[in-house]
Amino acid sequence: MRIRALDSIRGLLLLQMTLDHFGKPISHYLYQCFGFFSAAEGFFFLSGFVGMLAAASKSVKDPTQSWMRWRAFKTWRYHAVTLLCLCLASYWFLPRVAYIFKSLHQHPFTGTLWSATLVNTPEWLDVLPLYVVFLLLGSFVFPLFVKARRKRTIFLLWLPSCTVWIATQFGLRDAVNALFPAWISHGDFDPFGWQFVYFSGAAVSAWWRLARTVESPTSTLAVTIVQKSTPALLIALLFCFLWSHQFIPLELPAPALVDKFSVGPLRFANFFLFMLTICWVVRTWPSLLDFRATNVMGRHSLDVYTAHIVFLYLWMSVPNSIRYHAPWNVLVPLAACVLLWALAKAREPRKQ
DSSP states (O other), X not given: OOOHHHHHHXXXXXXXXXXXXXXXXXXXXXXXXXXXXXXXXXXXXXXHHHHXXXXXXXXXXXXXXXXXXXXXXXXXXXHHHHHHHHHHHHHHTOGGGGGGGHHHXXXXXXXXXXXXXXXXXXXXXXXXHHHHXXXXXXXXXXXXXXXXXXXXXXXXXXXXXXXXHHHHTTTHHHHHHTTSOTTOOOOSSOHHHHHHHHHHHHHHHHHHHHHHHSOOHXXXXXXXXXXXXXXXXXXXXXXXXXXXXXXXXXXXXXXXXXXXXXXXXXXXXXXXXXXXXXXXXXXXXXXXXXXXXXXXXXXXXXXXXHHHHHHHHHHHTSOHHHHXXXXXXXXXXXXXXXXXXXXXXXXXXXXX
């Protein structure tokens, strides 16, 4: 079961992440433009949501969800090849980004080992490893979601993910990282925090699927409550938007509440309100967010995201006299988005 609007939204999120990563002046207007969260949360949430839909549709022919482990291996290959090529390029002819791969240049053998096992993840190369880990974990968790026939079961399956996320707010990642050599780069994203976004997407997808297939007074009541709460959600979302952009005279929340790396509580709550609103829009007007250009990018998100990393490193290697000045700091990011769309389009199977 594939929902075209979701692919389109994933494509939009990829474009926003690309423009964010290329920096100012465009990122000044796009980064966290809807509140205390970024496009990355949406991408991981939708990956879990769409992955759960795929798991449900493939459960008869592939009950163990082996396709997820194959997808994880494919993603690992993309990451490994990208990391190897960029590491060698930084050593030979991209000296401006060599500092990012310092751990690998100074520890070639052990650095390669830790990188292959996704422990060492240099800057900008820490998202695909997360996706690999979540896919592997999902291949064991998603079959349980598919078999769930009660919403209580879905909640119990989601609860461990929530527990780990709560623990990471109190330093779980630092305790685990202390077990590894100090020179290892663990990336910016906390896997113990971001898994919560991914598996929350899967849990919502499982709940939505169960509500559509199992008719009961409880299911009908739950759907009615969600629908009637939409106005309140919109008001809360608007409040967070105005608060985050300082349009209302309130002191900004404590950094721990909106921390990006561990997905702070207020950050996740604000993001979840946004996703519920998007779900309402898709449910009410299915074609409103379905754009052909971004749809193709969403369907080939792995290729697009990997290519965007390469473009980003090439851009970081450009002299500052070009990188931080107009018109190049506007034209180059826009050109990169066009090239990413062209890549996704080229990956489309040709019609016979």
